[in-house]
């Protein structure tokens with residue numbers, strides 16, 4: 001049998017984060033799979049079954065209730081290796097949008113209080129295998145990783161903009177000054193200006 005594409009990724013080099021895993025077509029429409037990697041594979045302990053199960057239930061409830069994404073969610077579920085989750089969305093949302101969604105989902109999970117959704121024998125196949133405190137701690141830890149990534153990206157972007165403004169082509173500070181001068185002139189001499 002042929003080796004599937006996801007097994008060709010070197011998992012020893014993967015870090016926690018949000019990854020675009022595959023783009024497929026179903027009935028002519030794009031369907032995109034994202035790897036939501038919470039732990040570093042083959043490096044740190046994987047998630048316990050109770051915590052990953054709890055995040056699965058809370059995450060699915062969050063995604064299927066959120067008005068702007070619920071119609072695009074095809075699947076949310078744990079990886080068998082217990083290092084993360086698969087998120088499958090209709091369409092091809094860009095990675096930053098999915099990262100934002102995951103920051104929201106894990107902030108919601110980290111703050112979750114009360115009864116875990118669907119944790120009853122009628123609604124779930126192993127309802128007692130739940131661990132809300134561990135799930136909340138894991139969600140907070142992963143949320144902090146995603147926030148740090150966002151901050152690093154923002155810093156890189158600021159640097160880029162800073163370099164642009166030092167170049168000859170772009171002078172935002174001088175433009176601002178010019179505008180301020182015009183406003184001053186208008187105040188002194190109301191007939192000047194548009």
Ligand SMILES: [Zn+2]
Pocket residue numbers: 053057123124125126127
């Ligand atoms: Zn369940």
